[in-house]
Amino acid sequence: MSYLIGEAMTGGYGGVDILHECTIAVDKGEIAVIVGPNGAGKSTAMKAVFGMLDIHTGNILLDGEDITALTPQARVAKGMAFVPQTNNIFPSMSVEQNLEMGAFLRTDDINTTMEEVYQLFPILREKRNQNAGELSGGQRQQVAVGRALMTQPKVLMLDEPTAGVSPIVMDELFDLIIDIARTGLSILMVEQNARQALNIADKGYVLVQGRNRFTDTGQALMNDPEVRRSFLGG
Amino acid sequence: MESWLNAFALLSNFVIVPALAYGSQLALGALGVSLVFGILRFSNFAHGDTMAFGTMVVILFTWWFQSMGISLGPLPTALLALPFGIFFCALFVLASDRLVYRFYRKKRADPVIFLIASVGIMFVTNGIVRFIIGPDDQNFADGERFIIRARDFKEMTGLAEGVSIKLSQGITFFTMIVVVAAVFWFLNRTRSGKSMRAYSDNEDLALLSGINPDRVVAITWIIAAALATIAGTLYGLDKSFKPFTYFQLLLPIFAAAIVGGLGNPLGAIAGGFVIAFSEITITYAYKRFAGYLLPEGMQPDGLVQLLSTDYKFAVSFIILLLVLLVRPHGIFKGTGV
Numbered sequence: 001m002s003y004l005i006g007e008a009m010t011g012g013y014g015g016v017d018i019l020h021e022c023t024i025a026v027d028k029g030e031i032a033v034i035v036g037p038n039g040a041g042k043s044t045a046m047k048a049v050f051g052m053l054d055i056h057t058g059n060i061l062l063d064g065e066d067i068t069a070l071t072p073q074a075r076v077a078k079g080m081a082f083v084p085q086t087n088n089i090f091p092s093m094s095v096e097q098n099l100e101m102g103a104f105l106r107t108d109d110i111n112t113t114m115e116e117v118y119q120l121f122p123i124l125r126e127k128r129n130q131n132a133g134e135l136s137g138g139q140r141q142q143v144a145v146g147r148a149l150m151t152q153p154k155v156l157m158l159d160e161p162t163a164g165v166s167p168i169v170m171d172e173l174f175d176l177i178i179d180i181a182r183t184g185l186s187i188l189m190v191e192q193n194a195r196q197a198l199n200i201a202d203k204g205y206v207l208v209q210g211r212n213r214f215t216d217t218g219q220a221l222m223n224d225p226e227v228r229r230s231f232l233g234g
Numbered sequence: 235m236e237s238w239l240n241a242f243a244l245l246s247n248f249v250i251v252p253a254l255a256y257g258s259q260l261a262l263g264a265l266g267v268s269l270v271f272g273i274l275r276f277s278n279f280a281h282g283d284t285m286a287f288g289t290m291v292v293i294l295f296t297w298w299f300q301s302m303g304i305s306l307g308p309l310p311t312a313l314l315a316l317p318f319g320i321f322f323c324a325l326f327v328l329a330s331d332r333l334v335y336r337f338y339r340k341k342r343a344d345p346v347i348f349l350i351a352s353v354g355i356m357f358v359t360n361g362i363v364r365f366i367i368g369p370d371d372q373n374f375a376d377g378e379r380f381i382i383r384a385r386d387f388k389e390m391t392g393l394a395e396g397v398s399i400k401l402s403q404g405i406t407f408f409t410m411i412v413v414v415a416a417v418f419w420f421l422n423r424t425r426s427g428k429s430m431r432a433y434s435d436n437e438d439l440a441l442l443s444g445i446n447p448d449r450v451v452a453i454t455w456i457i458a459a460a461l462a463t464i465a466g467t468l469y470g471l472d473k474s475f476k477p478f479t480y481f482q483l484l485l486p487i488f489a490a491a492i493v494g495g496l497g498n499p500l501g502a503i504a505g506g507f508v509i510a511f512s513e514i515t516i517t518y519a520y521k522r523f524a525g526y527l528l529p530e531g532m533q534p535d536g537l538v539q540l541l542s543t544d545y546k547f548a549v550s551f552i553i554l555l556l557v558l559l560v561r562p563h564g565i566f567k568g569t570g571v
Contacts, residue, residue: 076444084442090435093428101432104425105444147443 003028003186004062004080004155009048011055012210018044019055019210026155026186026203031177033201033218035194035231041210042190043085043159049188050082050157051075062155077105081153085160085190088144091133095124098132098143102150110150117146120179138169142176149180156180158189174200195232198222206231236393241526243395247384253507253514255403255472258410261506262465263483264490265417265499266458272434272497273454274335276348281462282484283359286477288323288463289470290367292316293374300376308378310402312467319467324459330355331455339451356481363477372475375402402471413464414503417457421499426453434497482547486513489550493557495564504565509550517543 002025012018018041026032034042047053049060051072060068062078070078090098099117103110118125121142127135132143141161148156161177162170170193178200181187191197198204201218206227214227221227263285270278278284295315305311334351381404384396421427426449433440433450441447466480473479490509494501519539528534541548557564 073441073444076442082442084439087436088439090432090439092435093431097428097432101428101440101443101445104429104432147439151444 001061001064002026004049004188005060006045006049007059007061009045009055009058009060011048011053011057012044013053017210019048021058021212022048022207022210023212023215024049024188024205026188028154028186029181029184030202031181031187031189031200031218032203032205033197034188034190034205034207035197036205036207036213037231039209040207042207044210045205045207046082046157046159046188046190050080052082076151076153079151079154080157081148081151081155082157083144083148083159083161085163089132089140089147092131094129095132095135095143095146096128098147099124099150102147105151113150113152117149120149120176121146138165138173141165141169141173145176145180153185155186155188158187160190160192162191162193170196195222198232237526239391240393240395241523243387243391243393243397244523244526247395247397249511249514249518251397251399251403253510255400255406255468256514257507257510258406259465259469259472259506260483260486260490260510261503262410262413262461262468263487264494264502264506265414266461266465267487267491268494268497268499268502269417269454269461270458271491272499273430274339274348274451276345276352277488277496278458279349279352279484280330280356280359281458281487282480282482283356283363283477284323284327284459284462285466285469285483286363286475286480287326287359288319288459289466289475289480290363290477291322292319292463292467293367293372293470293475295319296374296376306377308401310375310377310405310471312374312376312471313405316464316467319463320460323463324456326359327455327459327462328452330359331451360477360481367477369477372470374475375471377401400472402468406468406472409464409468413461417461417499420457426450430454485547485554486510486550489554489557492554493564495566498564498566501564501566508565509553512553513546513549516540516549517546 005025007023008021009019010017010021022041022045024032024034024045034045036042044053048055051070059066062080067075067078090101099114103113123139124142124146127139132140135143145161162173165173174196177187198218198221204216204218204221205212206214206221214221214224263281267278267281292312292315295318296312299311299314304314306314334355335348338347338351378401381399381401382397384398387396387398421431429445430450430453432443433445433447486509490505491502493508494503494505517539519537521534521536521538524538525533
């Protein structure tokens with residue numbers, strides 16, 4: 001059984017269901033990627049797993065424990081971390097304070113974790129006293145991921161981490177995500193750049209209209225002629 | 235040379251010293267408004283009457299202490315009563331949050347709804363204050379009156395013009411510096427303060443980081459109540475306490491907060507002094523000042539007063555309008571109106 005599973009989730013905002021029997025799972029140290037056309041419910045599926053959306057059927061299991069009823073904050077305490085697509089930093093606070101706020105729930109010494117984050121993102125060490133709002137798009141994204149890592153999560157959820165950054169920065173971010181997964185974290189992410197995302201994915205989920213359309217390893221999806229034709233542009 | 239010194243002494247006595255004291259009072263008031271705006275995201279119209287409420291409690295305790303013969307010697311007894319005023323004012327404000335604002339926060343109501351609710355709280359607070367202490371002037375200052383008397387200053391310097399500094403003015407300025415330093419230290423250095431700034435910056439992300447919103451809101455109200463009580467007590471010591479005056483203070487306080495940039499604590503301080511100096515320099519009669527500086531025969535006959543003191547609120551209003559038209563984010567970058 002996978003470490004984190006959102007099983008047969010059905011639900012949406014208000015009365016209309018966006019997700020229909022959608023299942024997303026990720027194992028320890030794995031990267032799982034959700035791809036699909038616009039409006040497929042990719043981000044919604046992710047939010048459902050994190051408890052930011054009401055699902056009326058289906059369960060979320062973390063390490064075998066049913067966490068369906070928990071609030072997002074309680075899930076953070078359980079070892080899940082979420083990086084929203086936008087507004088994912090505290091702009092008028094310094095980089096270091098952003099990281100500190102990420103570790104708000106922790107009562108132990110956070111310096112080693114901060115050191116690890118700085119090792120992962122050396123540019124943040126350089127800019128640690130600068131306000132996060134003054135950084136470039138790629139650097140902000142690093143602050144956002146760094147903040148999420150400060151809770152020492154077991155699962156890191158990223159909502160389109162490469163949205164709005166240049167192709168070079170995008171490649172860097174993907175490399176960093178692989179590095180993070182190597183440390184033993186599970187990563188669940190939504191991506192617009194389906195081809196690159198599937199390249200680094202252990203597992204890929206293609207969603208269409210809130211339903212699982214294809215589920216396989218990243219490589220297998222890349223090689224599947226139908227997936228290529230419909231979602232990867234040939 | 236001596237006429238220059240006399241002119242400067244005159245200006246110090248009637249403009250600079252009073253404006254520094256008044257500016258400190260406005261700065262403390264504006265800091266409270268700005269904090270509430272930055273963190274709870276609405277303009278709290280009840281702030282002036284919160285000041286009145288806190289000051290009222292301080293006055294009641296001061297009278298009680300005076301009746302028991304407790305005093306601080308040369309310092310006003312009100313300083314001893316201040317912590318009690320802050321305590322009861324914080325309780326009152328937390329109760330109003332619990333009864334009114336929390337309901338709208340749960341509903342995620344628009345800021346304008348909060349603003350209207352705060353107008354309601356303002357009227358209720360105003361009523362409570364008048365009911366308890368009455369609508370009249372109350373004088374509660376005791377202890378020494380002056381740090382430097384005009385007569386002593388004249389004897390010391392040999393100038394024709396004296397500079398007097400009232401004890402209340404000195405205490406006001408000193409307290410402002412201490413309180414502002416404490417607030418900034420709290421916001422920038424402590425865990426709770428940083429969580430308040432994080433909540434003000436990005437509420438959703440603060441929730442995702444595990445910051446407890448109820449705690450942030452409660453701390454904000456307690457600090458706002460403390461600032462209001464301190465500002466109100468200092469104003470009352472410097473002038474006198476009258477509930478209606480505190481209601482009127484709302485305008486210069488809001489002008490100060492908006493001029494500095496709403497939601498920006500540093501801006502609130504700067505704004506307080508901008509408003510105070512503008513109000514006093516524009517309503518001061520410069521006849522004698524000009525008399526020292528202009529040559530014989532050119533002395534003005536009129537008062538050389540730009541605006542009668544009756545219209546001092548117009549000054550805040552005009553500055554407020556100019557800022558809103560020309561620079562809506564304020565001198566320092568605030569959240570905007």
